[in-house]
Amino acid sequence: MARASFEPIVGRYIHAPVLGEDCRIYFEEAGQGIPLVCLHTAGADSRQFRHLLCDEAVTRHYRVIAFDLPWHGKSYPPAGWEKTEYRLTTQCYVETVRAFCAALDLVRPVVMGCSIGGRIVLQLAHAHGAEFRALIGLEAADHQQPWYDTAWLHRGDVHGGEVCAALVSGLIAPQSPTQYRHETLWQYMQGGPGVFKGDLYFYRVDADLRGKLDGIDTARCPLYLLTGEYDFSCTPEDTVRTAGAIAGARVTVMKELGHFPMSENPAQFRRYILPVLDEIRQKRD
Amino acid sequence: MTATADLAGLQERDLAARLLDAIPRRVNGDAHLVWRGRTLKARCLVQIGATQFLLDIDGGRIRECRAGLPLLCSWDFAIRGSAQGWASLWQDPPPPGWHDLFALSKRGEMSFEGNLLPFMSHLQYFKDVLTLPRKAGA
Numbered sequence: 001m002a003r004a005s006f007e008p009i010v011g012r013y014i015h016a017p018v019l020g021e022d023c024r025i026y027f028e029e030a031g032q033g034i035p036l037v038c039l040h041t042a043g044a045d046s047r048q049f050r051h052l053l054c055d056e057a058v059t060r061h062y063r064v065i066a067f068d069l070p071w072h073g074k075s076y077p078p079a080g081w082e083k084t085e086y087r088l089t090t091q092c093y094v095e096t097v098r099a100f101c102a103a104l105d106l107v108r109p110v111v112m113g114c115s116i117g118g119r120i121v122l123q124l125a126h127a128h129g130a131e132f133r134a135l136i137g138l139e140a141a142d143h144q145q146p147w148y149d150t151a152w153l154h155r156g157d158v159h160g161g162e163v164c165a166a167l168v169s170g171l172i173a174p175q176s177p178t179q180y181r182h183e184t185l186w187q188y189m190q191g192g193p194g195v196f197k198g199d200l201y202f203y204r205v206d207a208d209l210r211g212k213l214d215g216i217d218t219a220r221c222p223l224y225l226l227t228g229e230y231d232f233s234c235t236p237e238d239t240v241r242t243a244g245a246i247a248g249a250r251v252t253v254m255k256e257l258g259h260f261p262m263s264e265n266p267a268q269f270r271r272y273i274l275p276v277l278d279e280i281r282q283k284r285d
Numbered sequence: 286m287t288a289t290a291d292l293a294g295l296q297e298r299d300l301a302a303r304l305l306d307a308i309p310r311r312v313n314g315d316a317h318l319v320w321r322g323r324t325l326k327a328r329c330l331v332q333i334g335a336t337q338f339l340l341d342i343d344g345g346r347i348r349e350c351r352a353g354l355p356l357l358c359s360w361d362f363a364i365r366g367s368a369q370g371w372a373s374l375w376q377d378p379p380p381p382g383w384h385d386l387f388a389l390s391k392r393g394e395m396s397f398e399g400n401l402l403p404f405m406s407h408l409q410y411f412k413d414v415l416t417l418p419r420k421a422g423a
Contacts, residue, residue: 171385
């Protein structure tokens with residue numbers, strides 16, 4: 001019989017102003033050392049990083065911090081949300097990340113984001129690289145081809161949670177453990193109505209970064225891009241193409257992983273992410 | 286007929302046999318899967334290469350699964366895929382980029398047509414049903 005035990009993760013709320021609005025943001029953290037801020041995928045929340053937060057090989061050297069974007073997980077939408085259609089924009093996303101880091105007084109943190117989090121990492125590298133010690137994009141590309149109509153994600157006659165989860169289920173590698181596959185899907189089943197669709201407005205409409213990633217200084221802020229071979233949304237080819245336009249960007253294609261590496265198969269993911277984190281740590285800041 | 290066409294014909298016949306064997310038996314033998322489709326009633330055309338099948342689903346159970354369409358048969362939606370697409374999807378494990386219905390549609394190896402509401406409102410059910418031939422046996 002399993003014994004009761006605490007995990008090292010601690011959760012808190014912080015208030016931070018984002019574009020003039022007070023946002024009450026939920027975050028979880030564990031470990032100490034270099035701040036490592038983790039950004040979840042569209043339509044999900046910070047639970048995706050629960051394994052990384054409990055990995056002593058990481059938390060020995062890093063203060064791992066994962067937060068829920070407003071509208072996601074335990075972070076409410078800003079007041080008045082009921083009269084708006086949620087649409088994430090590049091500006092709002094960038095300012096949310098920067099406001100969260102400032103609110104916690106983080107000095108040159110490492111930021112690691114997945115999917116939309118990977119896309120915004122590219123924008124951070126382009127526009128604010130000096131603020132970060134290193135940037136890591138998981139399933140990141142400057143653009144990718146759409147593969148379904150997002151109108152299906154939010155309509156009265158289809159259960160939003162079920163259709164969101166069913167659509168992204170194919171992005172999980174077939175080798176990923178059943179438990180973690182279904183935990184990952186549960187996150188999608190729990191998203192608020194229209195939130196995944198609103199995140200994809202950023203992904204598909206507002207943040208087409210093709211030809212807009214000039215000036216990235218990877219000597220000052222190293223950029224690592226890691227993509228799972230089973231990700232057919234952001235394909236390895238999309239990531240390689242993106243990196244081809246950024247001098248010094250490092251690309252890894254991860255075997256037997258899909259679009260949610262940290263969440264769908266943590267044991268496989270750590271084989272790829274630990275060497276990256278070691279390298280970042282060993283570089284003099 | 287060329288050797289290549291012969292091979293393609295053999296592959297389609299093999300895929301058809303796998304579909305006809307696995308889907309009705311394994312759906313109707315899985316009480317939880319049937320439960321997940323309890324509000325579903327749909328006639329679905331499934332196509333492997335040039336071979337068409339009718340999948341008639343009522344309350345999550347497969348009422349009929351047959352090759353070929355009856356005369357003047359109507360259906361709600363169609364899922365049409367190349368033989369290579371289905372063969373790859375049913376490999377265990379399937380190769381990257383060939384491992385999901387939407388991975389196949391993105392690469393042009395599969396299409397979804399017709400009234401997609403019953404399909405999209407029971408999407409995981411259909412994904413699970415249509416990958417049953419991946420694993421042989423039970």
